[in-house]
Amino acid sequence: MKIIVCVKQVPDTTGKVAVKPDGTLDRASMQTVTNPDDLNAIEAALAMKDEVGCEVIAVSMGPAPAEGMLRELLAMGVDRAVLVSGREFGGSDTYATSQILACAISKIGLEKEDIVICGRQAIDGDTAQVGPQIAEKLGIPQITYVAGIEKDGDKIVCKRMLEDGFMKIEAQTPCLLTCVKELNQPRYMSIGGIMEAYSKPYEVFDYEALKDSPLMDAESIGLKGSPTNIFKSFTPPQKGAGTMLKGADKNTCKELAQILADKHLI
């Protein structure tokens, strides 16, 4: 049994975000992190490995420096890492990305009891689309927003979160799950793991490696093959600053309450 986890290296949008004058992101000046939800996906896989003993493979699509992130995941306990990287893949939207990742996953090989796990969504695009689109390309069932997993042979039962409750869903493996942060608390790298990280199998799949996959369609990858295009990108203007009230005492609060009353807000 194998668990393939899809991970993404993203700019840390919770920290300082730099925007160039032309309205695009200045990625070079930003820190990169492993997408937070993807760490929950890794943890879910490692927890299953601890329990039943299976192989955990991390797959990421991105530029060469994503190797650093993959080495960290190897240090956390992942057994094998694959970086999907090539200029043909650049500028891919979610449709194109999922097609390329599906090719990589099928090259690794998906068998009867295997599971693919993704994070719910990445903090750079927040689309939550690549997981379900990989599942469709691979022709396997999906369960999204997973907050609990029970596996029994080739059956899996998940707690799937809804806004107003949850569902219990059963699926046959192989299947794809996208997980939410409530699922678990990701572990840290271990000292022993860091020592081993550079001796574990690490591969790069480029376009040459994937071009003969039956799932590959050269016409629908990269910027040119992506169904969606960016028409404009821009920074939202700051709302004008309001009034800072003087002091922080009873009179300040009275003044504010009076303003609200005058504006018929209370």
Added chain:
Amino acid sequence: MDTYNSKDIAAFKNVWVFCEQRQGELMPTDFELLSEGRKLADELGVKLYGLLLGDQVEGLAKTLGGYGADGVIVCESPLLKDYTTDAYAKTVCDVVKELKPEILIYGASNIGRDLAPRCAARLHTGLTADCTHLDIDVEQYKSFLRENSTLDVDGSQWDEGDRNLKMTRPAFGGHLMATIICPKFRPCMATVRPGVMKKAPFDAAKSEAVEIIRPAFSLQEEDLETKVLAVEKSARKLVDLIGADVIVSVGRGIASDIEGGIKIAQDLADELGGVVGGSRVAIDSGWLASDHQVGQTGKTVHPKIYIALGISGAIQHKVGMQDSECIIAVNKNSAAPIFEVADYGITGDLYSVGPMLLEAIREAKAAK
């Protein structure tokens, strides 16, 4: 259906809204989307249809008509009673292939965001996630940009005849806005963030006139690869941030006394007839349940009064609340970014200002 080709743009017509129902009840977002879909259909000069899947749901069609749909495409089957990706994706894709809509929008709920990408991948078309603004008409789009961007709108070249759906959404935690188009494939698909589009008033005449369309579709037990074992509603009543007139939110500032901080917010909310919200920190730290979260990963809100207590104002929070009518911020740090969007700011300790503000509001109300 064999002739289906998503590149054959001329073959696609009309605007569709996927109308989500759970246990036979329509979702509030359906009405927002129909109102927005109405605008798009009018700009294109085409019809607006609701796409309604479920088991014995035809009775809901009139309501959808009242919010703007010219017609409702109804697909009923016991296999569509509870949402499953397999049954819903197959039905939506089969009906799209048959009837070829130009635009298909979904609410960006946990169900819409499960279904739409699966359909987009199957239909080989583009999908834009979690949109907050949609335009067809170039003039309308330009006036949107004039108000909401720093772009030099009038100094740029425009193709005035452009009829693509222009789908605008926040990216990078709200630091950037991007407008996405899908020029070469149809249907053009988008999920739309709940609570952002404005619901139009209910039109009784339109409700009565709604046309029902029942397309042929086939769905068998074997088409389902997943099985719903149980559907559980949350025992706790979820907080309705989107519909709230007043929201009092708390953030990191309540760390020193969590219970006390939440009580201050709750008392203010009770007095003003509102609800309690929270920043990402308050939710991630477990101080409030996730349905209370305001911001990029939570909800976009626009209440009449938004009071931020001890919230520094990370961009992803500001994006979610800056369209509130009146924003009041209380923070110890006078340089907190929340003051950049606040209409009224008080530099002070929420534990002392909060109760005083409550008292002052009570007095002001009594004096009216």
